[in-house]
Structures are given as structure tokens and as C-alpha cells.
Amino acid sequence: MRLEPRAHVEPWRAAAAPVAALAAAFALCALPLALAGADVLAAYGKIVTGSLGSWFALGETLARATPLMLTGLAAAVAFRARLWNIGGEGQLYAGALAAVALGSGLVSAPAVLLLPLVLLAGAAAGALLMLGPAWLKLRLGVDEVVTTLLLNFVVLLFVSMMLDGPLKDPLGMGWPQSPPILDAASLPKLVGRGRVHAGLLLAIVAGLAVAFVVHRTVWGLELRAVGANADAARFAGVPVERTVLGVAALSGALAGLAGVGEVAGLKGYLTQDLSPGYGYAGIVVAMLAATNPLGVLVAALFIAAVFVGADSMSRAIGVSSYLANLIVATSLLTMLLAGLTLRWRVRW
Amino acid sequence: MSDVVLRLAGITKRFAGLVANDAIDLELRRGEILALLGENGAGKTTLMSILFGHYVADEGQVLVADDAGALRPLPPGSPHAALAAGIGMVHQHFALAGNLTAIDNIMLGTEPLWWPRQRGQAARARLDGLMRASGLQIALDAPVAGLSVGEAQRVEILKALYRDARVLILDEPTAVLTPQEAEQLFAVLRRLAAQGLAVVFISHKMGEVMALSHRIAVLRGGRKVADLPAGAADRAHLAELMVGRVVPERRREPMPPGAPCLELAGVRAPGLEPVDLVVHEHEIVGVAGVAGNGQAALSGLLCGLVAPLAGTLRLADRSWPTGGPAAVVAAGVARIPEDRNHDGVIGDLTVAENAILADRRSPALQRGGVLRPSAVAAHARRLIEAYDVRCTGPEQPVRLLSGGNVQKLILGRELERRPRLIVANQPGRGLDVGAVAYVHDRLLDARERGAGILLISEDLDELLALADRIAVIFRGRLGPALPTETLSLPRLGLMMAGHLDDAA
CATH class of the missing domain: 3.40.50.300 (P-loop containing nucleotide triphosphate hydrolases)
Incomplete structure (x- = not known):
């Protein structure tokens, strides 16, 4: 068996590949579902209706997709430049911490001022957190996979310390949680009292903006050049170090915004379980989208739908909701394989 | 003693719409060094891959002499069969495991996997003999990763000899060597040929082909266009055969230097x-x-x-x-x-993006940091035309271009200024x-x-x-x-x- 590069990809093939990949993933996951004692078709039906089948379900999916879009973009933009930011989770918490520190009464200002300030602070916190590992990588060659990953735990412990200390809500009945964020610092709800908030619009705008920057600007060309071949980029006069630092800041800022969205749009205050691993899931989103920023928006919706749908399925049918992880993981693998078949032709 | 050890008869191989090999006949005799000369894409590597069993020919047959000297057809598509028939191949990119020693690399695949490792005195003695006879000296216990390119190539050749190769194929062996290393390689090959080994030497460098080989076969566009004794060849003629037209060899004309x-x-x-x-x-x-x-x-x-x-x-x-x-x-x-x-x-960026990479900040190509796609594409098209870069257009990824076209793109980008x-x-x-x-x-x-x-x-x-x-x-x-x-x-x-x- 050998792989030959494809010179040209037909449009139908590019369109069919993700569909085929999903079909394959669902077919593969039928076995474990059946082993768990579920009626496979009914289970898949529940996943669909539970994630998209009602306004409530759809709202839940969109709310869940919002942070995934931002952490997905954070990972995608970094991976494009070969900067392996595994620290989305920590940057998300850093952003959330900055948001509650500023938005829960420290500063009082009208909403038009306070909300942008809180968003900016969250983005800046995420960006600063990512600049450290990027600088260490450039100066001392420290592997950013290790530093960003380990910083996640450092940040989480720091959040825990703050929630039991200076940022502890005096009215919180002793629970380790922050005081609630002011209304003037909150992201408005999009639909009535539902869970979808303006963070979704922010995430979509961010996706469009990142897509524009990456594909249409000089800086985006530099970013892609550094990622694809840093030596050739340096030879052509691209300031490689500066580009990597810029990418690090942008990536951290996007993940930080995800954290702001969660506290300022959804929860209203910060706890230690703000994120069920959105930072890590963002990596999966980015890989699923092949680091394409617009693809990230779609992939985030897909993963959110599978998670929400699988939760609903497990409640209705009584199988473990961990099967959602299995479905997401399997579709990631089949999608990656499908991506390979677009780039290479397999010859026997 | 000039018995035929290998015969390719009417080999044809097509890839979707492209005839890579077109009814090629080729014979190789004992003790002969045959140069296979041709430009990139002429079909040299395809032909050798068929011989070695990586590809299966659409038509034609490979015949190899057995121990008695009778020609027998080689089962197609099986590198194992090719190895067993005494065909050894040294690829342009070596197939060595860097973390193993030279002797381990040589033994790899010659011992059964489930048997305790042997590589005892017998193997060493045999390798010592081979090294003496061929003039290929290497440190058997050195990890391959630490060897120079020339030394790694010697390990590859020894590996083939250890497996009793009677036909040795070398794919562009000098591409990675210094002139001195190339000379040493030629000396080894001459010595091995004198001992009866048949050598196929793939190259597109005329100088070394004429210096080394006994016979030269020229491929062009998948066809064999010439098969002549090396003594009867001269550079200009060979170049013309390879390219299909007269290649003017331009030399500089004297010119008074400036400031x-x-x-x-x-x-x-x-x-x-x-x-x-x-x-x-x-x-x-x-x-x-x-x-x-x-x-x-x-x-x-x-x-x-x-x-x-x-x-x-x-x-x-x-x-x-x-x-x-x-x-x-x-x-x-x-x-x-x-x-x-x-x-x-x-490689992963397009022709256009590569064409503008160094000039990306020029006002003609961007405004306020935003690239102007039409200006970028027009610039790329101008270079493609002026420098004859063969590609499907400005949007083609550069990794799909041949080496010559990549160089033309670089020349265009650099000289256009x-x-x-x-x-x-x-x-x-x-x-x-x-x-x-x-x-x-x-x-x-x-x-x-x-x-x-x-x-x-x-x-x-x-x-x-x-x-x-x-x-x-x-x-x-x-x-x-x-x-x-x-x-x-x-x-x-x-x-x-x-x-x-x-x-x-």
C-alpha cells in the first residue's frame, strides 16, 4: 500500500468526505451502544432530538457551542503557526477570573463601558498567560506542550485560592464561589430567559474575523508561513519570533474570551467547575475543523450537539453519557482519516 | 562470460492518463555497469520500481537469471521475490533504521524474527570478507544515525551484497555525495563489476555517467531512445537525447566589470x-x-x-x-x-503566496495590512509566464511542483526585483x-x-x-x-x- 499526493481535489469529494466520515463514526459506535443495552436507532434518534429537536434543546446546544467555538479558534490559530497551545482550559479560567475580579463591583461604570472593559480584561488575561510559554519556547526552547498543559493546573489551583480568599462571595453560604457579576458587566441573553447569550454572536464574529485575518491579511500569511516552514519564512524575512508571540497572544485572548462568556453570559459567577473541559475540547474542535476558522464554528456546533444529545439520550434510555465522548472521539478519528484521503490517494 | 543476468521485455506502465514506461526493453550482463540516463520524470525510477516489485507493470516481463544462468520470469509486484532473485536496490533516500548499528541494519530481515539473534562470528566474518573484496569499509558497530551520508550509502550497498545481490540498482547515488565521496563510490562499483556484479546506475548527470558506465541507456518521456556503449557517447549528443532537442550550453562572454x-x-x-x-x-x-x-x-x-x-x-x-x-x-x-x-x-502555501512572501509588505500587494487578492494573483501570473513555471495556476500548492519549476519560481521572485x-x-x-x-x-x-x-x-x-x-x-x-x-x-x-x- 502506498500513498500518492493528490494534485487536485474534486468538489464532490471534498463535500462527501465529512459526511462519509460521520456515517462511519456512527456505524462504528453502534456496537458499543448495542453492548450498553440500547436500541441503536432509538439512541441515535434521541441524540438528534435531544440536541436539535426543540427550542430548548437547540438553545442548550448553542449555549454549549459558544465556549467551544472560542477555545476551538484559540487552538486552531495557534496550531496553524505550529504553536501547540494545550492551555486553553487555563486561559479560559484566567479570562473568567479577570472578568469577575473586575465585573463584580470593583469597578462600577455604565454597561457600555463596563462590558467592553470586562471582555478586554478577560482577553488580556488569557493572552498574558499564553505569552509566558511562547516566550520560553522562543528563548530557551522549552516545549510549549508541557508548559501550557501544566499551567492549566496552576491556574485552576490559583482560581481555587482566590475563590476561598479575596474573591470569595461573602453571601455565598461558605461555598467557594465569586460574588455575582454586575448586571452592567453581563452579556445580554439573546432569547428571553433561555441560556443562549450574546457570547454566541461574539464567538461567530470572532470566527469570521480570525478567518479574515488568517487568509486575507499580510499577518495571516506570515502566520501560515511560520507554521508551514519556519526556516523558509525566516529566510524570506518574516519576523518569526514576533509572529509566534502575536499568535500566542491572539490564541490566549480567544480562550480568555470563552471564560468571560461563561461567567458574564451564562453562570453569573465563577466557580471551580465553570468549564467541563472546554479548553481541551477546543483542541478536538480545531483538529476536526482541520484548523480552518470557519470550520471551527461548524465543528463546535457538531460537538456541542453530540454532547447535549448524548446527555439527553443517557437520561432517556439509561446508558452512560460517556458514550458521547466515544462518539466525539470516533468522529474525530474518522474525520482525520477522511482528511487524509483528500490529500492522498491510496494505491494498493 | 558476458551472459545476460537480467532482461526487461516490453515493460509498459501507465498512471492515470500518463505513460510512465512505454514498451521498454533492456538487457544487463554480468560484470556490466549500465547507466540509466534521463531527465526527472523520464521514467527511470518507475522502471526500477517495477523491476524491484514496488509497481506491477501493465505489460511486459522481467526475466532474471537463476543459479544455472537460465532466464526465468520474476513474479511481479513482490520485492521479496526480487530480493530472492538477487536484485539489490539502494534508494535515493536510504532505508536504514538510524538507532540500530550498521551490522543490525544489514542483518535486519535476513534472520527469522522468532529466532534468538545470531549475528555471530559467521556473519561478521562474511561481512569482513565482503568489505575487503569490495573496498567498502565501515564500522559495523556504529549506530547508523551517526554516519555520514556516504557511509550510510556504503551500509546500504553492503546490505545488498550480504544478501547475495547479483544485480545492484543505485537510484541517483551521487545526488547526496561530495565529489570526493562520489569518486570513492565509483571505485567501489568498478571493483564490484570486475568481480561479476551487474550494476544499474540511475542518474541525470552526464559527466559521471560517461566516466563510470560501460553502456548507457537513455530514457525520455517513458521511452528508451538510445542504448549505446559509453565509448560512443559525447556530452552534447547525450544531452540532446535526454532533452529531445539541442541544449545550447551558454557560456559567459567577456565583459568589463563595473563598480x-x-x-x-x-x-x-x-x-x-x-x-x-x-x-x-x-x-x-x-x-x-x-x-x-x-x-x-x-x-x-x-x-x-x-x-x-x-x-x-x-x-x-x-x-x-x-x-x-x-x-x-x-x-x-x-x-x-x-x-x-x-x-x-x-510547500503548503500556494505559488502566489510563495511568489509574494518576501514582498508581502509592498504597497502594490497590500493595503493597510490586507492583501489585495487580484494584485497578488496578477503578480504571480506574471512570474509564472515570464519564468515559465509549469503549474496549474497561482493557487496550486508549491509542494506539487517539480524541482525545476520550484527553482524557476524562486528565480522569478528574486530576479523580478x-x-x-x-x-x-x-x-x-x-x-x-x-x-x-x-x-x-x-x-x-x-x-x-x-x-x-x-x-x-x-x-x-x-x-x-x-x-x-x-x-x-x-x-x-x-x-x-x-x-x-x-x-x-x-x-x-x-x-x-x-x-x-x-x-x-
Whole structure:
């Protein structure tokens, strides 16, 4: 068996590949579902209706997709430049911490001022957190996979310390949680009292903006050049170090915004379980989208739908909701394989 | 004794719409060195892959002599069968495991996996015998990762001999070797042929083909267009056979040099002893030397990758730009890097993106940091046309282009700016005859236009044809640039071996 590069990809093939990949993933996951004692078709039906089948379900999916879009973009933009930011989770918490520190009464200002300030602070916190590992990588060659990953735990412990200390809500009945964020610092709800908030619009705008920057600007060309071949980029006069630092800041800022969205749009205050691993899931989103920023928006919706749908399925049918992880993981693998078949032709 | 050991009969192989091999007949005799000559894409590698069982031919047959000397058909599509029939192959990219020792690499695959390891005295004794007989000396217990390219190649050849190869195929074996290593390889191959081994030597370099082989088969466009004794061949004729048309070998015409456009006085950089050098307008100054004697340091310095430690550098009318590659480019220096795929282009980006990479901030291509797609595409199309870059268009990823077309793209990008100074490092390396002629043509055009060119090359023929003056670099020390008329191949060879002063 050998792989030959494809010179040209037909449009139908590019369109069919993700569909085929999903079909394959669902077919593969039928076995474990059946082993768990579920009626496979009914289970898949529940996943669909539970994630998209009602306004409530759809709202839940969109709310869940919002942070995934931002952490997905954070990972995608970094991976494009070969900067392996595994620290989305920590940057998300850093952003959330900055948001509650500023938005829960420290500063009082009208909403038009306070909300942008809180968003900016969250983005800046995420960006600063990512600049450290990027600088260490450039100066001392420290592997950013290790530093960003380990910083996640450092940040989480720091959040825990703050929630039991200076940022502890005096009215919180002793629970380790922050005081609630002011209304003037909150992201408005999009639909009535539902869970979808303006963070979704922010995430979509961010996706469009990142897509524009990456594909249409000089800086985006530099970013892609550094990622694809840093030596050739340096030879052509691209300031490689500066580009990597810029990418690090942008990536951290996007993940930080995800954290702001969660506290300022959804929860209203910060706890230690703000994120069920959105930072890590963002990596999966980015890989699923092949680091394409617009693809990230779609992939985030897909993963959110599978998670929400699988939760609903497990409640209705009584199988473990961990099967959602299995479905997401399997579709990631089949999608990656499908991506390979677009780039290479397999010859026997 | 000239019994046939291998016969290819009517081999045809088609890939979707392309005939890679078209009814090729070929015979190989015992003790014979056959050169398979052809441009990139002529079908040499496909033919050898069929012989070795990587591909299955659509038509035709491979026949190999058995122990009794009778020709038998080789089962198609099986490298195992090819190995068993005594065919050994040394690929251009070696198939060695870097973390294993040389002897482990050689034994790998010859012992059953489930048996305790043998490689006892018997194997060593046999390898010692083979090394003595062939002249291939290697340290058997050295990890392969630490070997030089030439040594790794010797391990590959020994591996084939250890498996009782009667036919040895070498795919572009000299592409990665220094001239000295290539000479050693040729000596080994001659010796092995004299002992009865049949050798197929794939190449597109005419000089070495004529020096080494007994017989030359020329492929062009998938067909065998000639099969002649090496004695009956001459360069011009072979080039014409390979390319299919007469290749004009352009040489420089004398031209009075202009004002200095690059001056180095006592310049020091890591890996270089103090350099003194002047390149004038209308002048090509060649730098000759065996690979690894400081060429990379010199070109890194002049490409802006490395800052000088001491001394003065001047461009025509200004001091040397500080601020890295971008500043050097802005000062009007064109740079053709040694490793075009590693430093010259970015394979995953498109032709257009590669074409504008160094000029990306020019006001014609962007406004406020946003690229102007139509201007970018138009710029790329202009280069594609003016420099004859064969591609499907500005949007094609560069990794799908052939080496010659990548080099044309780089030439276009660099020369389009009408540079005052051109730093060309191995501009013809790995290119086929037609593309090399094209590169030389463009460099000579630039010289006529008034550019000064520093040409770093290991190809002495290239230097003698193009350079007005040649300096030799040895162990980081650049000698004086002497007029080409006063130099001869043997004298250059002596100087490259370190006799800088004796030869002067």
C-alpha cells in the first residue's frame, strides 16, 4: 500500500468526505451502544432530538457551542503557526477570573463601558498567560506542550485560592464561589430567559474575523508561513519570533474570551467547575475543523450537539453519557482519516 | 562470460492518463555497469520500481537469471521475490533504521524474527570478507544515525551484497555525495563489476555517467531512445537525447566589470575566517569548495540570516543592512538558497503566496495590512509566464511542483526585483539538464544587465562556465578570487583539497 499526493481535489469529494466520515463514526459506535443495552436507532434518534429537536434543546446546544467555538479558534490559530497551545482550559479560567475580579463591583461604570472593559480584561488575561510559554519556547526552547498543559493546573489551583480568599462571595453560604457579576458587566441573553447569550454572536464574529485575518491579511500569511516552514519564512524575512508571540497572544485572548462568556453570559459567577473541559475540547474542535476558522464554528456546533444529545439520550434510555465522548472521539478519528484521503490517494 | 543476468521485455506502465514506461526493453550482463540516463520524470525510477516489485507493470516481463544462468520470469509486484532473485536496490533516500548499528541494519530481515539473534562470528566474518573484496569499509558497530551520508550509502550497498545481490540498482547515488565521496563510490562499483556484479546506475548527470558506465541507456518521456556503449557517447549528443532537442550550453562572454557592488573586508562570522572579497557589477564570482567548508556560513551571512561579528561589509553605495533577511532583501540583494525546498519555498502555501512572501509588505500587494487578492494573483501570473513555471495556476500548492519549476519560481521572485547583487548557492543542484541551462541563462542575463553575482557551487563545470573569477573555500577560509582563465580543473581540485597557497 502506498500513498500518492493528490494534485487536485474534486468538489464532490471534498463535500462527501465529512459526511462519509460521520456515517462511519456512527456505524462504528453502534456496537458499543448495542453492548450498553440500547436500541441503536432509538439512541441515535434521541441524540438528534435531544440536541436539535426543540427550542430548548437547540438553545442548550448553542449555549454549549459558544465556549467551544472560542477555545476551538484559540487552538486552531495557534496550531496553524505550529504553536501547540494545550492551555486553553487555563486561559479560559484566567479570562473568567479577570472578568469577575473586575465585573463584580470593583469597578462600577455604565454597561457600555463596563462590558467592553470586562471582555478586554478577560482577553488580556488569557493572552498574558499564553505569552509566558511562547516566550520560553522562543528563548530557551522549552516545549510549549508541557508548559501550557501544566499551567492549566496552576491556574485552576490559583482560581481555587482566590475563590476561598479575596474573591470569595461573602453571601455565598461558605461555598467557594465569586460574588455575582454586575448586571452592567453581563452579556445580554439573546432569547428571553433561555441560556443562549450574546457570547454566541461574539464567538461567530470572532470566527469570521480570525478567518479574515488568517487568509486575507499580510499577518495571516506570515502566520501560515511560520507554521508551514519556519526556516523558509525566516529566510524570506518574516519576523518569526514576533509572529509566534502575536499568535500566542491572539490564541490566549480567544480562550480568555470563552471564560468571560461563561461567567458574564451564562453562570453569573465563577466557580471551580465553570468549564467541563472546554479548553481541551477546543483542541478536538480545531483538529476536526482541520484548523480552518470557519470550520471551527461548524465543528463546535457538531460537538456541542453530540454532547447535549448524548446527555439527553443517557437520561432517556439509561446508558452512560460517556458514550458521547466515544462518539466525539470516533468522529474525530474518522474525520482525520477522511482528511487524509483528500490529500492522498491510496494505491494498493 | 558476458551472459545476460537480467532482461526487461516490453515493460509498459501507465498512471492515470500518463505513460510512465512505454514498451521498454533492456538487457544487463554480468560484470556490466549500465547507466540509466534521463531527465526527472523520464521514467527511470518507475522502471526500477517495477523491476524491484514496488509497481506491477501493465505489460511486459522481467526475466532474471537463476543459479544455472537460465532466464526465468520474476513474479511481479513482490520485492521479496526480487530480493530472492538477487536484485539489490539502494534508494535515493536510504532505508536504514538510524538507532540500530550498521551490522543490525544489514542483518535486519535476513534472520527469522522468532529466532534468538545470531549475528555471530559467521556473519561478521562474511561481512569482513565482503568489505575487503569490495573496498567498502565501515564500522559495523556504529549506530547508523551517526554516519555520514556516504557511509550510510556504503551500509546500504553492503546490505545488498550480504544478501547475495547479483544485480545492484543505485537510484541517483551521487545526488547526496561530495565529489570526493562520489569518486570513492565509483571505485567501489568498478571493483564490484570486475568481480561479476551487474550494476544499474540511475542518474541525470552526464559527466559521471560517461566516466563510470560501460553502456548507457537513455530514457525520455517513458521511452528508451538510445542504448549505446559509453565509448560512443559525447556530452552534447547525450544531452540532446535526454532533452529531445539541442541544449545550447551558454557560456559567459567577456565583459568589463563595473563598480564594486559587494565589498567584504576582514569580515568575521561563525564558521568563517576573516573574509576579503569584492564582487563587481557585470561580474560573476564563483566560490568553489567541497561541501561543509564554510559555504553555509558565507551564504548565511550574505542572506542576512547571520550578523557579521567584525569587519566591514558594503553594498554598492551603502553600508550593509542590519536587521536580518528583510533588510537585506530591501537593500536589493537577491538570494537563491542552497536547499530550495527547505529555505526557498513553503510547500503548503500556494505559488502566489510563495511568489509574494518576501514582498508581502509592498504597497502594490497590500493595503493597510490586507492583501489585495487580484494584485497578488496578477503578480504571480506574471512570474509564472515570464519564468515559465509549469503549474496549474497561482493557487496550486508549491509542494506539487517539480524541482525545476520550484527553482524557476524562486528565480522569478528574486530576479523580478532587478537586484544589484545576487547570492546564488548551488542554483543548479538536483535539476535536470534543461532546467540547469535555464537557470544559467537567467544568471548570465542578470550579469549582462549589471548585477553582481556570487555563485557558490560544488559543480566545477558550472563554475568554469559561468564565473569570471573563482575563489576556493576550505575549512572556513576563503582564498583569493582568481581569474577563471588562469584556473584548470586539476588546479581547482588541489585548491579544494586545501592547497590554497601552493597552487597560487
